């Protein structure tokens with residue numbers, strides 16, 4: 001299993017530049033890129049057919065001209081429509097335009113409805129601003145025609161770094177990209193626009209580049225750090241996770257999280273419950289134990305016992321001062337801690353105060369698991385918030401928001417969604433892609449927090465535990481499929497673990 005780096009457009013330009021400096025001409029790279037695109041097009045259209053290639057003004061368009069030449073040589077009827085006449089192109093793209101060597105029609109005349117396949121080579125990693133005018137119209141015609149579309153490198157109009165639509169964006173059935181995928185292939189809406197993404201090796205290395213280390217999430221990231229069971233060990237070697245329960249009527253979330261922690265392999269898991277909620281918790285728990293704490297001071301006393309080594313709190317605790325005090329007690333105790341839901345929302349408009357608590361010197365990791373709304377409420381109020389916090393909340397890119405909050409709070413951040421991002425305070429991140437829409441079900445996030453805590457209870461480092469939990473949670477959910485409810489996710493973990501651990 002190899003790590004899958006995701007390079008942003010600046011890193012990709014740097015990788016191209018280094019390859020060219022090391023002796024491979026840029027035009028050679030373009031020929032390889034164009035050939036890879038033509039190969040992908042032929043797989044989509046195995047019989048000779050009508051292919052419309054749309055070429056932009058830069059090197060993405062250059063790849064398109066090369067692909068057009070190869071497709072025509074292989075017997076397809078190829079029409080090229082371009083934003084600029086070949087005479088106005090420069091550099092490698094001009095050379096590619098000459099290689100095509102046949103008529104080019106203006107973009108406005110392109111007729112996607114009359115094609116069996118559309119090859120989109122308008123813009124790639126060089127997209128620098130929102131699209132306007134005739135390109136937007138052409139993209140609307142392509143998307144409206146309903147013909148299969150192959151995008152070269154990135155669906156045009158998708159920002160390769162953020163996955164956001166810049167004005168308008170092509171909807172592709174497949175995308176062929178070069179060297180490695182870009183964050184915009186995994187982040188929505190880019191992921192939906194890209195369709196199936198294949199990576200072509202054109203002789204450009206993605207390794208050893210400066211800047212953020214962003215990867216696709218997968219076992220190669222965290223399996224080496226996965227806690228291995230000692231054949232001679234016992235449950236006390238595998239940690240004791242505590243999950244805080246809400247009051248009577250709000251206890252289910254904690255039990256879901258606790259079940260996630262136990263299935264993830266924690267040796268012992270206890271639900272911390274008030275005396276008032278004890279009966280209802282007791283009625284529903286068997287392998288999971290209970291501890292009664294009626295206030296944060298009792299919780300602090302409990303935490304003088306250092307066998308309790310991982311904590312999860314937030315879901316169904318209620319928003320307000322009381323929950324803030326439980327969070328303070330948890331953070332002061334310096335255990336591996338997961339904060340979710342109400343534990344975050346209770347600090348709405350108090351981002352600085354929250355960050356000060358989380359940033360206090362500590363030995364054990366803090367993992368925050370907000371969804372977008374919780375991140376926004378934490379960082380942007382309502383209430384007085386610093387310009388720094390507001391700026392992070394307002395970043396257009398999900399990746400940048402996650403990395404920003406991680407640095408701000410000196411915590412690992414799991415920014416949840418269909419394209420969950422896990423970010424470390426140092427700026428590295430993974431983007432998850434094995435999820436399924438069925439995971440968006442009540443209580444699903446509670447189970448996730450519990451899995452993170454369960455892994456950390458076994459000594460797994462915070463970032464790896466978070467990335468692993470996100471992946472296993474998504475995998476269990478995706479395998480279950482339709483009808484999934486949160487209770488099914490912990491029960492799906494043993495099969496996932498069996499496959500992972502062999």
Ligand SMILES: NC(=O)C1=CN([C@@H]2O[C@H](COP(=O)(O)OP(=O)(O)OC[C@H]3O[C@@H](n4cnc5c(N)ncnc54)[C@H](O)[C@@H]3O)[C@@H](O)[C@H]2O)[C@@H](O)CC1
Nearest residue numbers: 016029030058059060123124125126127128129130131153
């Ligand atoms: N040596 C290389 O750099 C290689 C690049 N390759 C291809 O080159 C692409 C990157 O090429 P470029 O950097 O030329 O970038 P693009 O071809 O993506 O687009 C850049 C051009 O579009 C213009 N532009 C940007 N945003 C615009 C907007 N909103 N409206 C109108 N015009 C806009 C820019 O001024 C520039 O002329 C990659 O995506 C890939 O397809 C491949 O050929 C492999 C090798």
Ligand SMILES: [K+]
Nearest residue numbers: 120123154156
């Ligand atoms: K493109």
